[in-house]
Amino acid sequence: MLSEQLVDLSRLQFAITAMYHFLFVPLTIGMTWILVIMESAYVMTGKTIYKDMTRFWGKLFGINFALGVTTGITMEFQFGTNWAYYSHYVGDIFGAPLAIEGLMAFFLESTFIGLFFFGWDRLSRKQHLLVTILMAVGTNLSALWILIANGWMQNPVGAEFSYVTMRMEMVDFWAVLFNPDAQAKFVHTVSAGYVTGAMFVLSISAFYLLRGRDVEFAKKSFRIAAAFGFTSICSVIVLGDESGYTVGEAQQTKLAAMEAMWETEPAPAGFNLIAIPNEAEMKNDFAIEIPWVMGIIGTRSLDKQIPGIKEIREKNRERILSGQIAVGALEKLRKNPADAETKALFEQHVGDLGFGLLLKKYVVDVSQATPEMIDKAVADTIPRVAPLFWTFRLMVGFGFLMLALFGAALWSSIKGNFADQPWLLRASLWMLPVPWLSCELGWFVAEYGRQPWTIYGVLPTHMSVSTLSVGSLYGSLAGFVGFYTLLLVVEMYLMVRFAKQGPGSLGTGRYDNEYAHA
Amino acid sequence: MLFDYPTLKLIWWLLVGVLLVGFAIMDGHDMGVGTLLPFVGKDDVERRIVINTVGPHWDGNQVWFITGGGAIFAAWPLVYATAFSGFYWAMLAVLWALFFRPVGFDYRSKINNPTWRQTWDWGLFVGGAVPPLIFGVAFGNLFQGVPFHFADNLMPYYTGSFWALLNPFALLCGVVSTAMITFHGAIYLMHRTEGAVQRRTQTAMLIFGSLLLLAFSAAGIWLWQGIDGFAIVSTVDPAALPNPLDKEVIRQPGAWLANYDKYPATLLLPALAYAGTLAAMLLAVNRATLAAFVASSLAIVGVIGTAGASLFPFVMPSSTDLRSGLTVWDSVSSQLTLNIMLWVTLIFMPLIIAYTGWAYKVMAGKVTAAYIRENDHAAY
Numbered sequence: 001m002l003s004e005q006l007v008d009l010s011r012l013q014f015a016i017t018a019m020y021h022f023l024f025v026p027l028t029i030g031m032t033w034i035l036v037i038m039e040s041a042y043v044m045t046g047k048t049i050y051k052d053m054t055r056f057w058g059k060l061f062g063i064n065f066a067l068g069v070t071t072g073i074t075m076e077f078q079f080g081t082n083w084a085y086y087s088h089y090v091g092d093i094f095g096a097p098l099a100i101e102g103l104m105a106f107f108l109e110s111t112f113i114g115l116f117f118f119g120w121d122r123l124s125r126k127q128h129l130l131v132t133i134l135m136a137v138g139t140n141l142s143a144l145w146i147l148i149a150n151g152w153m154q155n156p157v158g159a160e161f162s163y164v165t166m167r168m169e170m171v172d173f174w175a176v177l178f179n180p181d182a183q184a185k186f187v188h189t190v191s192a193g194y195v196t197g198a199m200f201v202l203s204i205s206a207f208y209l210l211r212g213r214d215v216e217f218a219k220k221s222f223r224i225a226a227a228f229g230f231t232s233i234c235s236v237i238v239l240g241d242e243s244g245y246t247v248g249e250a251q252q253t254k255l256a257a258m259e260a261m262w263e264t265e266p267a268p269a270g271f272n273l274i275a276i277p278n279e280a281e282m283k284n285d286f287a288i289e290i291p292w293v294m295g296i297i298g299t300r301s302l303d304k305q306i307p308g309i310k311e312i313r314e315k316n317r318e319r320i321l322s323g324q325i326a327v328g329a330l331e332k333l334r335k336n337p338a339d340a341e342t343k344a345l346f347e348q349h350v351g352d353l354g355f356g357l358l359l360k361k362y363v364v365d366v367s368q369a370t371p372e373m374i375d376k377a378v379a380d381t382i383p384r385v386a387p388l389f390w391t392f393r394l395m396v397g398f399g400f401l402m403l404a405l406f407g408a409a410l411w412s413s414i415k416g417n418f419a420d421q422p423w424l425l426r427a428s429l430w431m432l433p434v435p436w437l438s439c440e441l442g443w444f445v446a447e448y449g450r451q452p453w454t455i456y457g458v459l460p461t462h463m464s465v466s467t468l469s470v471g472s473l474y475g476s477l478a479g480f481v482g483f484y485t486l487l488l489v490v491e492m493y494l495m496v497r498f499a500k501q502g503p504g505s506l507g508t509g510r511y512d513n514e515y516a517h518a
Numbered sequence: 519m520l521f522d523y524p525t526l527k528l529i530w531w532l533l534v535g536v537l538l539v540g541f542a543i544m545d546g547h548d549m550g551v552g553t554l555l556p557f558v559g560k561d562d563v564e565r566r567i568v569i570n571t572v573g574p575h576w577d578g579n580q581v582w583f584i585t586g587g588g589a590i591f592a593a594w595p596l597v598y599a600t601a602f603s604g605f606y607w608a609m610l611a612v613l614w615a616l617f618f619r620p621v622g623f624d625y626r627s628k629i630n631n632p633t634w635r636q637t638w639d640w641g642l643f644v645g646g647a648v649p650p651l652i653f654g655v656a657f658g659n660l661f662q663g664v665p666f667h668f669a670d671n672l673m674p675y676y677t678g679s680f681w682a683l684l685n686p687f688a689l690l691c692g693v694v695s696t697a698m699i700t701f702h703g704a705i706y707l708m709h710r711t712e713g714a715v716q717r718r719t720q721t722a723m724l725i726f727g728s729l730l731l732l733a734f735s736a737a738g739i740w741l742w743q744g745i746d747g748f749a750i751v752s753t754v755d756p757a758a759l760p761n762p763l764d765k766e767v768i769r770q771p772g773a774w775l776a777n778y779d780k781y782p783a784t785l786l787l788p789a790l791a792y793a794g795t796l797a798a799m800l801l802a803v804n805r806a807t808l809a810a811f812v813a814s815s816l817a818i819v820g821v822i823g824t825a826g827a828s829l830f831p832f833v834m835p836s837s838t839d840l841r842s843g844l845t846v847w848d849s850v851s852s853q854l855t856l857n858i859m860l861w862v863t864l865i866f867m868p869l870i871i872a873y874t875g876w877a878y879k880v881m882a883g884k885v886t887a888a889y890i891r892e893n894d895h896a897a898y
Contacts, residue, residue, distance in 0.1 A: 055896075066624040069577065070617050076587050080602025081609050085673050087602075091595025092851045096859060099592040102585030103866040110581050111870075111877050114574030117896070122880050162852075164759045166672045167595070169852040334670055466603035467675050476610055483617055490621065494628055507895040 002465060009473035010082050010465045013480060015447075017074050019440055020484050024068035026439050029143055029190055030197020030232075031061040032136035035116075036129075037224055043129050052510065053221055054132070055120070056503040057201060062117060063494050067487060069110075074480070082473075086454050086464035093159045093170045094149055101145035109138030143193070144186050151182025154250045154446070156455050161350055163333050168458060181251070184239065185446075191235040192442065195402060196435040198229025199428075202409060204499050206428035209419050213512045214502050219419055222428075226409035226418075233403050240399070250456035253381070254449035256309045258388040259294060260284055264308040268295020274393075277385040282310060309382055316355065316381040320374060323356025325349045328367045354458040355381075361462045383451045387444075395441040398434050405431055524756035526856040530593045531833075531846040533863060535826050537589050541582035542699065542822060543815045544874075548572035548579050550703010552619070552646025553696075556639050558707070558718040565639055566627060566890045566897060571710035573898040574881045576623055578874055580616075583649075592859050596672070596762065596849040597833050601656075604666050604676035608652050608683060615648035627898050646703070647696060654695025657825055658688030658737075661745055661774060663837030668763060677838060687740055694733045698821055701726035702814045705798055709807035712884050720803065727799045734791060734821060741828065747773025748835040748843060760848040767840035774828045784827040791820030 035054055042050035076098065079087050087095075112135040119128055152159075158175030159168045170176065202225035208218035255261075260277040261269065262284065271293035275284040298306045307315075326349035332342045349356075358380060359366040362373040369377075405427055412418035418425070450456055454464040498505050504513035521529065551572050559565035572579075591598040602609050618641035626638035662685070665678035704723035708716050752766035778785050794817030801810035829835075835843035850856060890897055 062624055063628075066620040069580070069620040073580075073584060073616055074613060076584050077602060077609060077613055079591065080587075080598045081606055082603070084599040084603035087591065087599035088595050088672055088674070091591055091598060092855050095588065095592030095595055095598070095851070096855055099585065099588035099859060100862050102581055102588045103862055103870065106584060107578060107581045107866075107870045108873070111575075111578035111874055114577055115877055115880060118574040119880055120896070162759065164761060165852075166761075170855050170858075173854065173858050331670075466599075466606070467673065468603065468606060472606055476606070479610065479614065483614060487617070487621060490625065494625060498628070505895065 029193030105141035194232035323352035654692035658691030667839030
C-alpha cells in the first residue's frame with residue numbers, strides 16, 4: 001500500500017503548481033482577444049493610438065505570458081514524474097488531447113507570439129493582425145484540448161478497461177472529444193479568462209484616469225474592456241450554470257456536496273443559500289433555504305429529483321461491493337488469463353472495478369476487507385462538504401459582483417461619463433484581484449469536488465501516484481515553492497513597474513512618463 | 519486509412535525519433551545559443567545581439583520539447599510513466615533549468631541594470647546547457663539498463679538513486695549531447711551575426727564540433743567494448759496487446775551492435791553523424807552558414823539515429839528485472855490511439871513546419887548593433 005503521506009504530498013504539489021499556473025493562464029486567454037480587438041481598430045481606423053494600445057497592453061501580456069509558459073511545462077511533466085500509475089492507467093486516452101494540444105494549438109500560439117512582438121516593422125498591417133488573430137486562436141484551442149483532457153477526468157466516456165494491458169483504452173475518440181462535461185467546462189473557463197483580461201485592462205486604465213494621465217489612451221482602453229468584460233461575465237454566469245447541471249455521476253456527487261444536500265428532496269428541491277454543514281451527523285445545523293430553485297437549476301424541470309448525499313452513498317456501497325468482486329477476479333485473471341469462469345465473473349463486475357479499488361487504501365487483498373473498511377470506503381466517496389459549499393458560494397458571489405461592476409462600467413461608457421465617476425474608477429481599481437480569486441475558487445470546486453478520484457469512478461487518487469520516497473516529495477515541493485516564490489516576486493515587480501509607467505514605456509514620445517529606458 | 523498494429527508500433531518508434539530530432543534541431547539551436555551567450559558576447563549590446571537571434575523563435579521551438587513529452591505520453595504511456603518518475607530528480611533539474619528561459623528572454627532587457635542583466639544571462643546559460651547534458655546522461659543510462667521493475671498490476675518501481683545516474687559512460691554521453699547542441703547553436707549564431715561576435719562564435723564552433731567527433735567516437739568504442747547490451751530471447755509477436763512482463767530478456771556483450779550486422783543500412787546513421795559534423799565545420803568556416811546549418815542538422819539525425827538504432831527494439835531496458843524492460847512492441851498505446859495520433863501528426867506537422875519556416879523568413883537577416891539601438895524598447 002502506498003503511504004498516505006506520499007499521496008497527500010503528491011496532491012499538495014499538484015495543487016500548488018496547478019493553481020499557480022492558473023494565475024497566468026486566464027489573463028493570457030483574455031488578453032489575446034483584447035489585443036485582437038485593439039489591433040483590429042488600428043487596422044480599420046489607421047489611428048496610431050490603437051497600435052500603441054496593442055503594443056503597450058501586449059507588453060504587459062508578455063510579462064504574464066512568460067510565467068504561463070514556465071509553469072505550464074511543469075504541468076506537462078508532472079503527470080509522469082508524480083502520477084506514474086495514473087499515466088500508465090489512462091495515458092491511452094488522457095495523453096492524446098495533451099499531445100494534440102501541442103501539435104494543434106501550442107505551436108500556433110508560440111510561433112506567432114514571436115512575430116507579434118518582433119514583426120511590427122517586417123509585416124504589413126493586415127499580416128500583423130493575422131498573426132495576432134492566429135496567436136489568439138492558438139491560445140483558445142490550447143484551452144480546449146486541456147479541458148477535453150480534464151473533462152474526461154470528471155466524466156470518463158469513450159473508454160474501456162483491458163485486463164491484458166491493465167489499463168483503460170480508448171474505444172470512441174469522438175465521445176472523448178464531444179464529452180458534454182468538456183464542452184461546458186471549455187466555454188465557462190475561457191469566458192472566465194476573458195473576464196480576467198477585461199478586468200486587468202479596466203483596472204489599470206481606471207488607475208490612469210484617477211491620476212489624470214494618458215487620458216485618451218486610458219479612455220479608449222476602458223471602453224473596450226467594459227464592453228468585452230460585460231459580454232464575458234454574462235457568458236460565465238449563464239454557461240457556468242450550464243456546467244452545474246450537466247449529466248454524469250461525478251457532477252451529481254459534486255453537486256450534492258457543494259449544495260450540502262444530504263437528503264433526496266421531493267422535486268423541485270430547494271436551494272441552500274447559506275448553511276452550516278455538519279459532516280458527522282450528515283445534516284445542516286442551520287440553513288436558509290429558497291424553495292424550488294435548486295431543482296429548477298439542477299434539472300431544468302419541476303419533476304426530476306436530484307439525489308442527495310445519503311442516497312448517493314448507498315448506491316456507492318453497492319458499487320463497492322460489486323467492485324470488490326471485480327478486483328478479486330482481475331487479480332486471478334492476471335495470473336491465469338485462460339480461466340473462463342473468472343473472466344465471465346470479471347466482465348460482469350468490471351463496471352465497478354474503480355469502486356473496488358477504493359478499498360486498496362485500507363487493504364492489499366480487497367477480498368479481505370472488513371465491514372469497517374467498506375464503511376470507510378463508502379464515506380470516502382463523498383468529498384468534504386463544507387469547503388465545497390463555501391468556495392462555490394464565494395465564487396458565485398464574486399461573479400455577480402463583477403457583473404455589477406462591468407454593467408456599471410458599460411452603462412457609463414455608453415453615456416460617456418465614466419472618466420468623471422471617481423467611485424466607478426476606484427471600484428474598478430480595487431476589484432482587480434477578484435477574477436483571479438474566482439478562477440482559483442472555481443478550480444478548487446472542480447478538482448476537490450472530484451475526490452476521492454483522479455478519474456471519476458475509474459481510478460482512486462491514492463492509487464494514481466508514483467512510488468517515490470516521501471523525502472523526494474518534500475525536496476521537490478520545497479524546490480517548487482522556492483522557485484515559484486522568486487518568479488512571482490520578479491514578475492510582480494516588472495508588472496507593477498510597467499503598469500505604473502504606462503504607455504510611456506513604449507518610448508514613442510507621445511505619452512506621459514517618458515523617462516529614459518531605466 | 520487505418521494501419522495494422524505492428525506497423526503502427528514501428529511508425530511510432532520512428533515518429534518519436536522524428537520529434538526528438540526536431541526538438542534537438544529547433545530547440546537545440548536556441549539552447550546552444552543560450553550556452554554560448556556569456557562567452558561570445560562581451561558587452562551588453564553584443565549579448566542582446568546574441569539573444570535576439572533567437573528572440574522571436576525560442577518559444578515556438580520550445581514546443582518541440584513539450585509536444586515530444588505529450589507524444590510520448592500518448593504513444594508510449596509506460597515509458598512516460600516509468601522514465602519520468604524513475605528519473606525524478608533528473609527531470610526536475612531539466613524542468614527547473616528550463617524555468618530560466620521564458621523569464622530570461624522576456625525579462626532580461628526590460629530593466630537597464632548590469633547586475634540584473636548578467637544574472638539573466640547566466641540563467642539563459644543554465645537553461646541552454648543543463649537540459650542537453652541531462653538528456654545525454656539519460657541516454658547513457660538507457661544503454662546500461664535502468665534499475666526498475668513492474669509490480670503485477672504494472673505499477674512501476676524505480677530502485678536506483680539519482681547519483682548512480684552520473685556514472686562515467688553516462689557523463690560521456692552527456693558530453694556528446696551538450697557538444698552536439700552547442701555546436702549546432704554556434705552554427706546558427708554564425709548565420710545570424712557578423713563581426714566580432716561571429717568570429718568568437720566560430721572558435722567555439724570549431725571547439726564543440728571537434729569535441730562532438732571525439733566524444734561520439736569514444737562513446738561508440740566504449741559501447742562496443744565495454745557495455746553489455748540486452749536482447750529478447752523469447753518470440754516476439756508484434757501484433758500482441760502490449761504487456762511488458764510477457765517476454766524473456768538476457769544481457770549480452772555486443773548486443774547493442776547487433777542491429778548493424780542485421781541491417782547494414784543502419785551504418786549510414788553513424789556515418790551521417792561524422793559526415794554532417796565535418797561538412798558543417800567546413801561550410802561554416804567558409805561562411806556558407808545556411809548550408810552548414812543543414813549539415814549540422816543532419817549530424818543530429820545521425821547521432822540520435824545511432825542511439826535509437828543501437829537500442830532497437832528496446833526503449834528503456836531494465837537492469838534489475840530484465841523482462842520489465844520496455845520495448846517498441848510492449849510499451850505502446852492501443853491501436854486506435856496510435857492511429858488517431860498518427861493522423862493528427864501527419865496533418866499538423868507539415869503545417870507547423872510551414873508556418874515556422876515563414877516566421878524565420880520574416881525575421882531573416884543579420885542581427886546588428888544598429889538593430890538593437892533602434893529597437894531599444896522592443897527588442898530583448
